[in-house]
Amino acid sequence: MKLLEDRIKAEGKIYPGNIVKVDGFVNHRIDVKLLKEIGKEFYRLFADSGVNKIVTIEASGIAFACATAMELGCDVVFAKKSGHKNVGDDVYTEKVISFTKGREYDIVISKDYLSKEDKVLIIDDFLADGNAAKGLIGIVEASGADVVGIGIVIEKGFQPGGALLRGIGIRVESLAIIDSIDGNTITFR
Amino acid sequence: MKLLEDRIKAEGKIYPGNIVKVDGFVNHRIDVKLLKEIGKEFYRLFADSGVNKIVTIEASGIAFACATAMELGCDVVFAKKSGHKNVGDDVYTEKVISFTKGREYDIVISKDYLSKEDKVLIIDDFLADGNAAKGLIGIVEASGADVVGIGIVIEKGFQPGGALLRGIGIRVESLAIIDSIDGNTITFR
DSSP: HHHHHHHHHHEEEEEETHHHEEETTTSEEEEEHHHHHHHHHHHHHHHTOOOOEEEEEEHHHHHHHHHHHHHHHHEEEEEEOOOGGGSSEEEEEEEEEEEETSSEEEEEGGGGOOOOOEEEEEEEEEEESSHHHHHHHHHHHHTOOOEEEEEEEEEEETTTHHHHHHHHTOEEEEEEEEEEETTTTEEEE | HHHHHHHHHHEEEEETEEEEETTTTTTEOOOHHHHHHHHHHHHHTTTTTOEEEEEEETTHHHHHHOOOOOOOOTTEEEEESSGGGGGGGEEEEEEEEEEEOEEEEEEEEEGGGGGGGGGEEEEEESSSSSSSHHHHHHHHHHTTTTEEEEEEEEEEETTTTTHHHTTTTTTTTEEEEEEEETTTTEEOO
């Protein structure tokens, strides 16, 4: 998605350790015009896939999941990170290792909101090692629902998540794939 | 907002301690049709207020902030809860006591994304004791920006947050105000 790649080139901030910060338009301040276009692009990619539910994970995935759901006309369920009193006990749960936080946490979705009839599109802002995505796939499959595909705003192509997920037959559509960061130069796939 | 009140009556689950769970359409599964209507209602209420930025707090506020921002045509900034490596050090921060989690945490917004020219609408899903809202107001005021008002999806009118905020001159618009819960009967203001 050229609009997104251009924005990453213009405003992404590069830090040591192959970190690209896009908090100016993706995961702290959200550019709502770009958000709408991202929703439309995921709609274009998945409109014919029979999706009836979008699953994401709090917090940064929620905006993109909702923008996509508005186009597809379906509901969103967002996985919560552990420590929520008000989810109840009847949940699907998986353990996830966070790349940015450097620790392990549980993610949960209430069993009330996934069923074996669901055709689920997973949406998230970033794909790096694929840990959050694997956790969400585990939860969706535990419910008996189908994972139709995964829509990612920015994939870090030099980390193993994308290859790993595609390798097990999951359809992964990333709107921008960063293949390398060399000094101040970002190269897209 | 009658659509929302009817939904709370039909699907809200009442638990001991005046807890109303609306995780079926507000804060775990999000009904995207209702979400759009909520965005339109906040637009109707605040369209003439000169809002150029919406501020919310992760995670459940993000969907409603984005739906409203899509109508108003402005950007969203969401406050992060502490522990984020990737926000940087140059931040506004406030301490917040969580009603549902029963503990204190820090909320932060990067100084890059608020300025004294901003006219800010604060959006959140719930207002109870008003602690999150007070924290967000503190951050917005620390930046020199104006708080134009606060838009709340569900206010618990029997808790002190709404009266406290209105008492200090803040315009608070809640789409549903629950005044009392008696057995299985919810009474709206």
